[in-house]
Amino acid sequence: MDAIKHWxxxxxxxxxxxxxxLLLVVFPLAMDLFRLNLVGKYLTYGFVAIGLVMxxxxxxxxxxxxxxxxxxxxxxxxxxxxxxxSDPESTKIQSTPGIPDFMDWNQLTELPxxxxxxxxxxxxxxxxxxxxxxxxxxxxxxxxxxxxxGVYFAIITQAVALILxxxxxxxxxxxxxxxxxxxxxxxxxxxxxxxxxxxxxYFVTVFLLLGSIMLCRWIQLSxxxxxxxxxxxxxxxxxxxxxxxxxxxxxxxxxxAALSAIGGAMFTLQVGFMSPSFVGIVPSIEMVIFAAVGxxxxxxxxxxxxxxxxxxxxxxxxxxxxxxxFLMAALFISVVMAFxxxxxxxxxxxxxxxxxxxxxxxxxxxxxxxxxxxxxANIASPxxxxxxxxxxxxxxxxxxxxxxx
Amino acid sequence: xxxxxxxxxxxxxxxxxxxxxxxxxxxxxxxxxxxGQMGVINMAHGExxxxxxxxxxxxxxxxxxxxxxxxxxYFPLAIVCAFLAAFAFGWLAxxxxxxxxxxxxxxxxLATWGLSLAMQQTFRSVFGPKEVSPTLPDWLMxxxxxxxxxDIPINGMFVLGLTLVVTGGVLLAMYKxxxxxxxxxTVSNRTMANAIGIDTRKTDRLTFAIGCGIAGVAGAAFTTIxxxxxxxxxxxxxxxxxxxxxxGAASLWGTVVxxxxxxxxxxxxxxxxxxxxxxxxxxxxxxxxxxxxPQGLFAAxxxx
Numbered sequence: 001m002d003a004i005k006h007w008x009x010x011x012x013x014x015x016x017x018x019x020x021x022l023l024l025v026v027f028p029l030a031m032d033l034f035r036l037n038l039v040g041k042y043l044t045y046g047f048v049a050i051g052l053v054m055x056x057x058x059x060x061x062x063x064x065x066x067x068x069x070x071x072x073x074x075x076x077x078x079x080x081x082x083x084x085x086s087d088p089e090s091t092k093i094q095s096t097p098g099i100p101d102f103m104d105w106n107q108l109t110e111l112p113x114x115x116x117x118x119x120x121x122x123x124x125x126x127x128x129x130x131x132x133x134x135x136x137x138x139x140x141x142x143x144x145x146x147x148x149x150g151v152y153f154a155i156i157t158q159a160v161a162l163i164l165x166x167x168x169x170x171x172x173x174x175x176x177x178x179x180x181x182x183x184x185x186x187x188x189x190x191x192x193x194x195x196x197x198x199x200x201x202y203f204v205t206v207f208l209l210l211g212s213i214m215l216c217r218w219i220q221l222s223x224x225x226x227x228x229x230x231x232x233x234x235x236x237x238x239x240x241x242x243x244x245x246x247x248x249x250x251x252x253x254x255x256x257a258a259l260s261a262i263g264g265a266m267f268t269l270q271v272g273f274m275s276p277s278f279v280g281i282v283p284s285i286e287m288v289i290f291a292a293v294g295x296x297x298x299x300x301x302x303x304x305x306x307x308x309x310x311x312x313x314x315x316x317x318x319x320x321x322x323x324x325x326f327l328m329a330a331l332f333i334s335v336v337m338a339f340x341x342x343x344x345x346x347x348x349x350x351x352x353x354x355x356x357x358x359x360x361x362x363x364x365x366x367x368x369x370x371x372x373x374x375x376x377a378n379i380a381s382p383x384x385x386x387x388x389x390x391x392x393x394x395x396x397x398x399x400x401x402x403x404x405x
Numbered sequence: 406x407x408x409x410x411x412x413x414x415x416x417x418x419x420x421x422x423x424x425x426x427x428x429x430x431x432x433x434x435x436x437x438x439x440x441g442q443m444g445v446i447n448m449a450h451g452e453x454x455x456x457x458x459x460x461x462x463x464x465x466x467x468x469x470x471x472x473x474x475x476x477x478x479y480f481p482l483a484i485v486c487a488f489l490a491a492f493a494f495g496w497l498a499x500x501x502x503x504x505x506x507x508x509x510x511x512x513x514x515l516a517t518w519g520l521s522l523a524m525q526q527t528f529r530s531v532f533g534p535k536e537v538s539p540t541l542p543d544w545l546m547x548x549x550x551x552x553x554x555x556d557i558p559i560n561g562m563f564v565l566g567l568t569l570v571v572t573g574g575v576l577l578a579m580y581k582x583x584x585x586x587x588x589x590x591t592v593s594n595r596t597m598a599n600a601i602g603i604d605t606r607k608t609d610r611l612t613f614a615i616g617c618g619i620a621g622v623a624g625a626a627f628t629t630i631x632x633x634x635x636x637x638x639x640x641x642x643x644x645x646x647x648x649x650x651x652x653g654a655a656s657l658w659g660t661v662v663x664x665x666x667x668x669x670x671x672x673x674x675x676x677x678x679x680x681x682x683x684x685x686x687x688x689x690x691x692x693x694x695x696x697x698x699p700q701g702l703f704a705a706x707x708x709x
Contacts, residue, residue, distance in 0.1 A: 062511045062514070064514075139696075142696040143696060143699070146696070146699050147699075148699040150510065150511065151444070151446055151510050151511065151514075152650060152695075152699060154446070154511065154514060155446075155646045155647070155650055156650075156692060156695060156696075158643055158646070159643060159646075159647055159688055159691070159692050160692065162643050162688060163685055163688045163689060163692070166681050166684050166685050166688070167681075167685050169681060170679060170680075170681025170682055170684075170685065281643065285515075285518055288515065289515070292515060322526065322529075322530060325522045325523065325525065325526035326522075326523055326526055328519070328522050329519040329520065329522040329523035329526070330519070330523075331519065332515050332516060332518055332519025332520075332522065333502065333516050333519040333520065335515070336506065336509075336512045336513075336515050336516040336519075337502075337505060337506075337516065340512070
């Protein structure tokens with residue numbers, strides 16, 4: 001019993017357990033399929049958000065181009081689905097049957113060579129992860145090896161997002177243009193538009209997401225995670241200790257890219273289309289705010305952030321479309337000015353001390369930790385304020401790493 | 406096609422590049438001051454440009470309604486108003502938002518992005534979602550026919566002239582005035598500048614506001630070549646950042662050269678490729694060169 005308790009608190013897995021129960025039991029029971037499908041869609045942004053926690057919160061590198069990787073993953077999946085949907089039988093009214101409809105509209109008469117491999121599902125699944133990771137590796141290697149970071153990295157990644165969007169929209173015949181790839185139907189003959197498929201895909205998304213959080217948590221608790229933190233705070237010290245700082249950053253960037261790509265692929269499967277509107281500058285910055293609202297140091301918090309912001313977006317942009325942008329603006333500004341550590345930081349600085357006080361008082365039952373508890377549970381002392389806690393923790397880990405080397 | 410025609414097309418295409426150069430340079434100059442000198446990532450820079458553009462629109466509407474006789478003369482005054490409006494909003498934004506965030510550059514990025522969203526929605530609520538254009542004075546219309554088949558649009562020349570004046574003014578102010586001296590001192594060593602009695606907070610606020618004011622002038626120039634909508638400014642923000650980064654963040658001359666290079670590359674490749682591919686090619690080139698040479702074209706010699 002004590003061993004389990006220790007495992008839950010030390011790894012911060014308690015909050016993960018709560019998230020799992022919420023996603024696997026509460027939501028499916030409480031919501032109809034339409035709402036659940038929406039949650040599934042938002043959760044795919046959760047992949048991007050936890051990638052950003054690793055890259056930005058832990059690695060200290062802000063990428064404004066996560067939409068690129070989300071989009072590439074989504075497009076790789078969509079290409080396979082589109083090819084399957086465009087068999088000669090169902091496209092026989094086209095002048096060239098057997099190729100996707102948008103190619104036919106753009107007077108293409110045969111499948112481009114780089115589309116060919118996407119006929120096979122294993123290759124498509126491989127490409128979902130490999131293509132974005134490779135791109136991230138190339139960008140990251142070129143930039144970090146030359147010690148470009150911070151602001152410049154953010155601007156370059158933003159430019160990459162712009163390039164990819166313009167390219168996709170401009171090359172209509174190869175990519176479906178501004179409409180994207182629509183009308184995706186089946187995955188190996190399995191209709192992804194049925195209710196049953198939507199349930200299945202929801203659960204697949206949730207399991208993948210929980211698995212990704214476990215993986216990231218494992219990395220955070222390992223020496224690698226400590227090094228990432230140390231690098232974020234005193235890069236030079238880590239470099240002088242003999243570590244190859246740039247390759248660690250490249251790793252964090254590739255990890256974030258791969259996670260975003262998985263999110264993108266699940267997005268395509270659940271929503272049934274992919275378009276450049278999920279690739280560009282605006283969606284990429286919105287993805288950063290998911291992580292910021294949840295707490296840039298908290299994996300579980302980031303998922304809550306993605307859910308909350310997207311629910312807010314859906315609700316407000318339907319009911320008060322004029323108000324939504326103001327709210328979003330207020331969110332951006334307040335998250336930066338007032339709550340730099342997001343929801344998780346609020347939990348750390350307000351809810352947790354209160355819980356401890358209640359626990360200390362006699363004759364009260366201990367309460368389970370509230371959602372978003374993950375953050376810095378194992379490092380920061382509960383009494384320190386939300387803003388101060390990550391800093392104090394970091395300086396400790398820096399010392400450890402530089403001494404141990 | 407005779408040789409003459411090809412020559413004329415090349416000249417006109419080059420001139421189209423010059424108009425783009427003018428807008429990019431005006432956007433880039435303001436940003437070079439704010440981002441290059443102060444290190445603030447102002448994602449709302451495009452919206453300050455839009456403020457300038459809407460000011461021109463307002464002035465033109467007011468003149469048309471109350472003093473139709475002055476239609477020929479309002480434009481220069483309107484440009485000054487555009488500068489002042491953007492300057493005032495910049496001052497306000499610095500006081501309310503930016504000054505709290507100087508030590509956290511990545512956070513200014515998020516905060517100013519929020520600011521830009523709010524400003525866009527304000528424009529939409531006040532001026533409506535449709536694009537508007539001010540009524541321009543007659544002397545800005547038409548084109549100057551140098552020889553048969555070679556037309557240079559007058560508004561393009563006006564924008565170019567305006568850009569040259571503003572650029573000259575900024576360079577002069579930066580390198581010859583007391584303010585410029587204070588800015589450069591603050592940038593190179595804030596603590597030291599403080600110690601010798603420079604009010605760095607005041608300098609910061611003035612510098613930020615002037616950068617925004619120049620964006621307002623960019624907006625004024627923009628109205629002569631295109632119509633203004635709530636999101637017009639955001640179309641140029643990435644280009645503006647690339648202009649500044651590509652030129653070398655702390656160098657104003659670098660900004661001028663890189664704006665020229667980027668505008669001409671895009672405009673000339675537009676002649677051979679489709680518009681979107683020209684854009685992709687230009688951006689790829691910039692990103693590629695920045696990966697090879699991250700400090701930009703003209704790196705300031707600073708000891709770190």
